Amino acid sequence: MRKFATILMLIPFLLFCAHNSHAAEKEERKWQDESMYFIMVDRFMNGDKENDYEVDTDDPAAYHGGDLQGIIDQLDYIEELGFTSIWLTPIMENEEKGYHGYWIEDFMEVEEHFGTMEDAKKLVEEAHDRDIKVIFDFVVNHTGSQHSWLDDEEKDDWFHEEQSIMGDDQQRLEDGWLSGLPDLNTENPEVKQYLFDAAEFWIEETGVDGFRLDTVKHVPKEFWSEFNDHVKSVDEDFFLLGEVWSDDPTYIADYESTGIDSFVDYPYYNAATETFKASDGSLTSLSNVWQRNKEYYEEPYLLGNFIDNHDNKRFTRVAGKENENPVTRWKLALTHMFTAPGFPITYYGSEVPLDGGEDPDNRKMMNFKGGDEQLEQRIEKLNSMRDEFPALTRGDYEELYNEDGMSVYKREFEDEIMVIAINNASGTRSTDLTDLPDDHQMRGLLEDGVVRQSNDGVYKLGMARETSDVFVVEEDQGFNWLFIGFVGGILLLFVIAVVWISLKNKRGA
The missing domain is CATH 3.20.20.80 (Glycosidases)
Structure with a gap:
């Protein structure tokens, strides 16, 4: 039963890793x-x-x-x-x-x-x-x-x-x-x-x-x-x-x-x-x-x-x-x-x-x-x-914003878009980005944040003082209710299994 419980615990994490994997096509270096x-x-x-x-x-x-x-x-x-x-x-x-x-x-x-x-x-x-x-x-x-x-x-x-x-x-x-x-x-x-x-x-x-x-x-x-x-x-x-x-x-x-x-x-x-x-x-x-x-x-x-x-x-x-x-x-x-x-x-x-x-x-x-x-x-x-x-090695370069010590630029190669934001200022800076695809999101690779498109079609980007991030622009995943439901179900089964083991141990005592 302990092996079963261990497997139940591992499944959500394995699925999470698979859900977030990015398979980039590799060409000769x-x-x-x-x-x-x-x-x-x-x-x-x-x-x-x-x-x-x-x-x-x-x-x-x-x-x-x-x-x-x-x-x-x-x-x-x-x-x-x-x-x-x-x-x-x-x-x-x-x-x-x-x-x-x-x-x-x-x-x-x-x-x-x-x-x-x-x-x-x-x-x-x-x-x-x-x-x-x-x-x-x-x-x-x-x-x-x-x-x-x-x-x-x-x-x-x-x-x-x-x-x-x-x-x-x-x-x-x-x-x-x-x-x-x-x-x-x-x-x-x-x-x-x-x-x-x-x-x-x-x-x-x-x-x-x-x-x-x-x-x-x-x-x-x-x-x-x-x-x-x-x-x-x-x-x-x-x-x-x-x-x-x-x-x-x-x-x-x-x-x-x-x-x-x-x-x-x-x-x-x-x-x-x-x-x-x-x-x-x-x-x-x-x-x-x-x-x-x-x-x-x-x-x-x-x-x-x-x-x-x-x-x-x-x-x-x-x-x-x-x-x-x-x-x-x-x-x-x-x-x-x-x-x-x-x-x-x-x-x-x-x-x-x-x-x-x-x-x-x-x-x-x-x-x-x-x-x-x-x-x-x-x-x-x-x-x-x-x-x-x-896109970071072969993509073209386009500046999206540059003001008050903060710069945002885009690198694009084929269908891949990366956005780099560097706030070199001593205070918080923000900007609205519009020159990006609709129904997408910017997922930060350094700070792990996500910037989603607002209802008016704008990506509102805020950066704390003296910070930077590299974003991959990808389709908006939103909340994956199927994935969340599956993970929740697995956790529920785990809780039930733990309760069942506990009750069984008390009866055997």
Whole structure:
């Protein structure tokens, strides 16, 4: 009888779960569907103590012990957060104190502090086993300042003459020595071929899925066009994510002609940081970023949105200087970054959230024990939504409301409609929405609320201060009396069964 009672108790919950399931049709994953986790290798996880020479965790400019094995050990953590791809800072052999990876000494060797080539292969393989893609940071603009080629007379023409970068003169940008680092002469056929060979080496040796291209604007477009052709002759699906550090979307978009697939979106970063660092910031600048992207880029949905990275102050620090609660600010910023057109790039530690000022303070060791549960859950939910609802990754964008610190926008793909509401204001905000289907409801996926259409055809949406929600627009379920009646009947049977057992036990006493 106890087994029967247990079954009766489980049935309503099983039916409730089935009633609320959403079966989205899955298509082959595109890069715009990705959610990327960005890792500075040395500052993430120390998985192999045997390569810990010259490690000094008290020196922010020294190696701290993070390595490829540490990332392998944390792939389950990354997968649990819902990320579908990872981007690593350069893993090539670097000069002394090149913990960040950008002072390359050998373009075809793994830095000893990070592990071995076998570790690099294993990382890609283990990630692929979890359906996680991997991209490596790839540098072609410069070498480390003490590179042996500088003393090789036969390689005198492998570098541009030493000169500083001044202003926005494009020739100086391309030929000057960035931060005093020797600038490679990529117009030289030998240099060009060497870099092509290095790219091909990493693709064939590791099976990596793409490169993040460092300092793109400091290298001539002609090189990038040929580089693109070469790597895609090796792997036609290979992905190239370019870094063109500029506030001007027209300047960045001009590099799209080289074949580079995507770019980290600095105009988005600037607008998002300014908008969400404090309450009451208008979201108009973010809407303007998208309108410009749609006009200037052939593939605007492929841009990488970010709010934190290794070259700028941590967003936690920026919000803290405004005397704001960083967790509250992060939750709003993340909601926008994960639901706006483009794909999100989350810098390691944003989920903690790590604090940090200018480089290298923004590159502190990851803290796996101090994570914020609210932020981790927010990231998990947002990643789950992107996976379940194609409208959030492929849908068009339409602003429905934007006033007094609150913005509401719609993403629509085929017959699927999502509505995102972000109240960045310090007070409650509300609006009437009319540009939605009749006889439907908006079901919140973050706050679990439901907004139904009123008799006059309006969806009355109210949002508490500094909150956000992502709504799926679906047919109005109303009250499912058949379902409620069935559940009620099951509960009634359960009560009767409990009474019957109680009476039977008393009679037997």
